[in-house]
Amino acid sequence: MSEEKPRRRMAQVVVFASQKGGSGKTTVSAHMAVEAERCGAGPVALIDTDPQGSMAKWWNARASETPAFAQVSVPDLGRDIDFLERAGYRLIVIDTPPAVTSTIAEVITHADLVVIPTRPSPHDLRAVGPTVDIVQMQGKPLVFVVNSATARARITGETAVALSQHGTVAPVTLHHRVDFAASMIDGRTVGEVNETGRSAEEVAHLWAYFEDRLFRLRGDAMAMLDRAPRQTFEQDILTPARAGMAGLDDGEEEIAMEDRPGYALPPRFGTGSQPPPRPASPAAPEASNSNWDGVERRKSDQGPPKGQADRRRPHMPFGRRHLA
Numbered sequence: 001m002s003e004e005k006p007r008r009r010m011a012q013v014v015v016f017a018s019q020k021g022g023s024g025k026t027t028v029s030a031h032m033a034v035e036a037e038r039c040g041a042g043p044v045a046l047i048d049t050d051p052q053g054s055m056a057k058w059w060n061a062r063a064s065e066t067p068a069f070a071q072v073s074v075p076d077l078g079r080d081i082d083f084l085e086r087a088g089y090r091l092i093v094i095d096t097p098p099a100v101t102s103t104i105a106e107v108i109t110h111a112d113l114v115v116i117p118t119r120p121s122p123h124d125l126r127a128v129g130p131t132v133d134i135v136q137m138q139g140k141p142l143v144f145v146v147n148s149a150t151a152r153a154r155i156t157g158e159t160a161v162a163l164s165q166h167g168t169v170a171p172v173t174l175h176h177r178v179d180f181a182a183s184m185i186d187g188r189t190v191g192e193v194n195e196t197g198r199s200a201e202e203v204a205h206l207w208a209y210f211e212d213r214l215f216r217l218r219g220d221a222m223a224m225l226d227r228a229p230r231q232t233f234e235q236d237i238l239t240p241a242r243a244g245m246a247g248l249d250d251g252e253e254e255i256a257m258e259d260r261p262g263y264a265l266p267p268r269f270g271t272g273s274q275p276p277p278r279p280a281s282p283a284a285p286e287a288s289n290s291n292w293d294g295v296e297r298r299k300s301d302q303g304p305p306k307g308q309a310d311r312r313r314p315h316m317p318f319g320r321r322h323l324a
Contacts, residue, residue, distance in 0.1 A: 009081075009082075009085060009112075010085055010090065011081065011084060011085035011089050011090055011091065011092055012090070012091055012092070012112045012113070012214050012217070012218070013081060013092045013094065013110050013111050013112050013113075014029075014032070014091070014092070014093050014094070014111065014112065014113045014114075014115060014210070014214070015094045015096060015107055015108055015110070015111040015113070015114050015115070016028060016029040016093070016094065016095055016096060016114075016115045016116075016117065017096045017104055017107070017108065017114055017115075017116060017131055017134075017135075018096075018098060018116050018117055018118065018124075018127070018128070018131055019098065019099060019127045019128070019130050019131050020098060020118075020119075020123065020124050020127035020128075021098035022098070022119070023098070023116075023117045023118060023119055023124060023127075023147065024117040024119065024147040024148055024174070025095055025096065025098070025117055026050070026054045026055050026058065026095050027147075027180055027181075027184060028115070028117045028145060028147060028174065029046075029055070029093050029094075029095045029115075030046070030055060030058055030059075030095075030184065030189060031180075031189045031190065031191070031203045031207075032093060032115075032203075032206070032207055032210060033046050033067045033091075033093040034066075034067060034189045034191065034192065035189070035191060035203055035204060035206075035207035036067075036091050036093075036207055036210075036211070037066045037067050038191065039204075039207060039208075039211070041090065041091055041211060042066065042067065042089075042090060042091060043066070043067070043068065043088055043089045043090060043091075044066065044067035044068070044089065044090075044091045044092075044093060045067060045068045045069070045070045045084050045089040045091070045092050045093070046059060046067050046068065046069045046070065046093050046094075046095070047069075047070050047072055047077075047080075047092060047093070047094045047095070048069075048094075048095050049074055049077075049094060049095065049096050049097065049103065049107055050095055050096060050097040050098075051097060052097070054095070055069075055095045056069065058184055058187055059187065060187070061185070061186055061187035062186075062187025062188070063186075063187065064187075064192075067093070068089070070084055070092075074103050074106055074107065075106075077106065077107065077110055078110060081110055091214075094107055094110075094111075104131070104134060105134050105138075108134055108135060108138055108140060109138060111140050112140075112141070112214070112217055113140070113141050113142075113143065113210070113213060113214060113217060114135045114140050114141065114142050114143070115142075115143050115144075115145055115210075116128060116131055116132070116135075116142065116143070116144050116145070116167075117144075117145045117147040118144055118145065118146060118147060118159065118163060119146075119147055119148045119149075120146055120148075120149050120150070120153065120155045120156045120158075120159035121155070121159075124159075125159065125162055125163075128144075128163070128166070132166050132167065135167075141168075141213070141217060142166075142167040142168065143167065143168050143169070143170050143210075143213065144163040144164075144166075144167055144168065144169045144170065145169075145170045145172075145173075145174065145206065146159055146160055146163070146169065146170070146173045146174070147173075147174045148174065148175070148176040148180075149173050149174065149175050149176060150175070150176055151175055156173065160173075170206060170209055170210075171209060172202055172205045172206040172209055173202070174199075174202050174203070174206065175198075175199070175202065177190075177198070177199050179193060179194065179197060179199050180199055189203065190203060191203055191204065
């Protein structure tokens with residue numbers, strides 16, 4: 001008698017977890033839930049398993065009815081997820097408490113994707129290990145998000161490299177800006193406060209990345225074949241440092257971007273652009289000429305400097321020794 005295959009769940013569950021308090025789990029998870037709803041990936045349901053109730057307090061201050069908030073208990077989490085799925089919800093975002101406990105392990109068992117927000121600091125990196133262990137023991141897909149980073153700080157890139165040894169690092173970094181915290185005060189997100197701001201742009205690109213990951217996790221081969229190819233795949237592979245580690249503060253000049261600003265290609269020479277001028281070489285007199293091509297050529301032999309003896313030998317055929 002063949003075993004029955006488990007039913008594939010239509011609703012996908014994304015769990016935001018981290019042992020370190022203040023890593024930004026609530027802020028990032030709330031922003032991803034709102035952005036998913038805005039992009040048509042809903043209906044989205046939020047679940048808060050943190051006893052502090054930060055997510056619940058943010059949602060209660062929110063004017064919009066979406067995403068929905070589900071009051072559930074961790075022991076009955078599996079049953080409640082099934083109920084939400086039958087109610088028509090397609091994405092369930094779960095915020096967890098800042099500790100590694102049996103509660104976190106139980107929540108992760110229901111996850112389709114686990115996201116670990118991490119600030120670029122030694123304390124946060126030291127705290128990542130226990131969470132990663134739980135995720136890996138359960139065989140769940142894992143993505144790190146470098147959060148609250150300082151633009152162009154060396155430690156941001158070092159953090160991404162260190163995290164990449166233990167899992168996938170999202171190619172979009174969320175940089176430290178006041179508008180992230182300010183928007184959460186009245187139950188909104190940065191995209192709802194200022195849709196054209198840099199923070200909103202980063203949030204939109206991070207959700208686009210998660211949306212693609214969730215689509216692939218669904219494993220529908222025919223849907224993947226019918227889907228239009230991603231225009232940013234090459235940018236993700238070729239420019240992770242630009243997309244995930246570098247950043248620009250407000251007021252700085254921004255590099256021209258390709259199809260999606262969050263996945264910017266490095267500047268290259270092409271139509272309408274010229275390479276930087278070649279620096280003049282002090283050993284080459286022709287370098288001062290604007291038409292110089294970088295190759296030094298002697299037009300004539302001027303002989304030794306004035307007042308010095310001529311030590312040149314007459315030209316001799318190849319293979320014949322010159323006798324003094």
